[in-house]
Amino acid sequence: DIQMTQSPSSVSASVGDRVTITCRASQDISTWLLWYQQKPGKAPKLLIFLASSLQSGVPSRFSGSGSGTDFTLTISSLHPEDFATYYCQQAKSFPLTFGGGTKVEIK
Amino acid sequence: QLQLQESGPGLVKTSETLSLTCSVSGGSISNTDYYWGWIRQPPGKGLEWIGNINYSGDTYYNLSLKSRITISVDTSTSQVSLTLNSVTAADTALYFCVRWSSSVGWFDPWGQGTLVTVSS
Numbered sequence A: 001d002i003q004m005t006q007s008p009s010s011v012s013a014s015v016g017d018r019v020t021i022t023c024r025a026s027q028d029i030s031t032w033l034l035w036y037q038q039k040p041g042k043a044p045k046l047l048i049f050l051a052s053s054l055q056s057g058v059p060s061r062f063s064g065s066g067s068g069t070d071f072t073l074t075i076s077s078l079h080p081e082d083f084a085t086y087y088c089q090q091a092k093s094f095p096l097t098f099g100g101g102t103k104v105e106i107k
Numbered sequence B: 001q002l003q004l005q006e007s008g009p010g011l012v013k014t015s016e017t018l019s020l021t022c023s024v025s026g027g028s029i030s031n032t033d034y035y036w037g038w039i040r041q042p043p044g045k046g047l048e049w050i051g052n053i054n055y056s057g058d059t060y061y062n063l064s065l066k067s068r069i070t071i072s073v074d075t076s077t078s079q080v081s082l083t084l085n086s087v088t089a090a091d092t093a094l095y096f097c098v099r100w101s102s103s104v105g106w107f108d109p110w111g112q113g114t115l116v117t118v119s120s
Helices: none
Strands: A004-007 A010-013 A019-025 A033-038 A045-049 A062-067 A070-075 A085-090 A102-106 B003-007 B011-013 B018-025 B034-041 B048-053 B059-061 B069-074 B079-084 B093-101 B107-110 B114-119
Touching (some): A004 A085, A019 A033, A033 A062, A045 A062, B003 B093, B003 B107, B018 B093, B034 B069, B048 B069, B048 B079, B048 B093, B059 B069
Antiparallel strands (some): A033 A045, A033 A085, A062 A070, B003 B018, B069 B079
């Protein structure tokens, strides 16, 4: 199985801050990497697919990069609605696996 | 707009069978571009993929659960079903129905989720 490791597990930030979340795969997954945002009590929402492609309707302050084993999700300027938990997911091979999540909290 | 709606009992007794149904509306369950699947999330924890199925019944299962799970599809009613046998407290989770794109690997959209608690 491909293990997905996210860091940090939580980050405290203020509105307007730039936030970067890292996801590392235990083996090469090319660009088969997705990012999701989950708010409390809600289902996850797709943000980015194929490592860097922005899903339709997602604000451009979200961006993704990386290939192989190392990936990043960047929020260029935090908005109040961005405080949530973010998950990466690999789609290179079964079983499809997720990172442990990164909670973005208000400082 | 495609919508997924999970339904099923919120409480299941230890060692019994968990059965959930996902109703698909606003789109065709027979679309050859997609699979339909289940993901679960224990309270306060992360996401675990359970398995996927397409309209013709081809399945992919998480091997960690494979001996206990069955996913089926009914195209006549646009429903996808999940059964999980011999449940324990570790199966307590929010269960999400999802659509999966095999071409880009994303899960989108997701149902709202249904909480299943396993207790004796």
